[in-house]
Amino acid sequence: MMGNKKRDFILSLILAAVITALLVYVDKEMHYSMLASVIQKASIYALLAVSLNLLNGFTGLFSLGQAGFMMLGAYTYAILTIPLEQHASVYQYFNGGIVNICLPAFVGVIAAGIVAVIFAWLVGKPCLKLKSDYLAIATLGFAEILRALIQWEVLGPVTNASNILKKFPKFDSILTPVIVCAFCIFLVVLLINSSYGRAFKAIREDEIAAEAMGINLAKTKMQAFLTSAFFAGVGGALLAMFQASVQARSFTSAMTYEILLIVVIGGIGSITGSIIGSFLYIASSEWWLRFLDDSQTYLGVNIPFMRGGFRMVVFSVVIMLIVLFYRQGIMGTREFSWQGIIDFFKKPFAKRKRKAVEDNG
């Protein structure tokens, strides 16, 4: 038993070292490559997917408000961290705006999470009593209302209305988003393995039994909802840093569906799944499957269908196939473990060995 723990620790250390070395190399040598941008975006999406999974997969609350919380986070971060000398040019239609503070980027990211939590509390108070689909509709509606509200002309001096917010601090290295996201995901994993995480799972399994076991449904659901909103807000702020600009128009419900898609591909109720799913999805949509959007000619034949938007058709088909035939996603509800990986690679050998023995005998 002890031997296994030591082995796992050493293997994890090696893995962490390899990943860090790779990241440092990518950061130094290919800072502007597609790979670097996929790594950044995928780690941010991994955090967002984990935050949604905490609700959908672990607490059993079907919420679709993630884009709303991300937008709150992104806006909070952007508004609070634009350097004062840039206000005149960013808020050019609103006389430089009325927010006259500029906080360090780190504080801005935390504030992003906190603002998302405050709004989540306001939404959660009436909505969390709703069950399944009704909660999804209510949170989806909230996100849409918020998007319209931010673009409202009257709020312009703060949110710049429907104009773009930019010139706030960005990442200086691709390591920053990876480290911040990894740290946040680590916090979520700790939470899930704590007593409160078990209470979340109990609610997912059976609300009535959970209540009979002394778990306060309203309070515990709210805790899960606020935690999820906090990390969605932080994720939104990171996304703003990555994109170097913020505009309410981009935080549509389609963005929530993207994240939901990652959760489903990875496996509802698996943190590892969400991370793997996010890297696969972002790499495919940004990089590997880009060619689907361009018209292609093979052997002198122009392939029909291949034009702008075809990529999304392929994704839709993939999600249908997953839902129909592979409902568990990549990981199901399992998590990463070294033993799991070793067993996975051993299995084919073990079978072959057994077969050889049988053949001989």
Added chain:
Amino acid sequence: MAENVLHIENVTMQFGGVVAVNNLNLDINQGEIVALIGPNGAGKTTAFNCVTGVYEPTNGKIDFLGETIVENFPHGKMKKLYAGENMGLYSNVVSHTPDVITYKGIARTFQNIRLFSKLSVFENVLIAKHMRAKQNFFSAALHLNRAEEKRMREESMALLVEQGLDKYKDDVAGSLPYGLQRRLEIARALATDPKLLLLDEPAAGMNPQETLELAAFISEIRDKYKLSIFLVEHHMDLVMNISDRIYVLDFGKLIAQGVPAEIQSNEKVIDAYLGVSEDE
């Protein structure tokens, strides 16, 4: 006289125009096993649900260890509809959600087993310990209070060993055989440190042998954990064997109460529920 644990006073539960429980009066003293029996639809489970906070009774009062945990009177929509007795006897509203009732010391099991079926046996018991944990959300999430987590785990493990479920510790709860699932549900209820245990048809779906074992088991946990037990059951062997007192409900009304021997010979009960064996 022994200390009163549960005192149900004039409880009426009315759903719209249907009176499910009509003016129920029932007492349970410390260390007693009290059974509530009656034909299907007599309102036994409804009575349970009133005690555990799932339903708010329309009228009446329930005391637990001297503290009023439930009190209600017909008001609002029910004021006109109310068809029961004792209108105007109560004027307070006291109500708690089921988790608060559990916290006060009333644990229950369910008629159709409600385990956290995809979680392990150990986790099922461990979840019941969450309620009494003192750590707050942040210290728990950051694993700062390791001593408490360790204590919760040790207590849960000890309980599993006592109940003979430690072999199945890591099994998924839903994969256990039926009898063990029943036993795990009771173990999980015990993990909340109750003073009163409500068992809703614990022997449902059990064969005579298993029922006999269950009877012994219920008496045993009563003594071991100094519990009072309130059960609803259809297996008369079990009820007559272990109950100190029995209450009989029919169409929501209490038709008899007393020790098992009295109930067995009570004309009304025989008519309504027990029936007469053919050779008589």
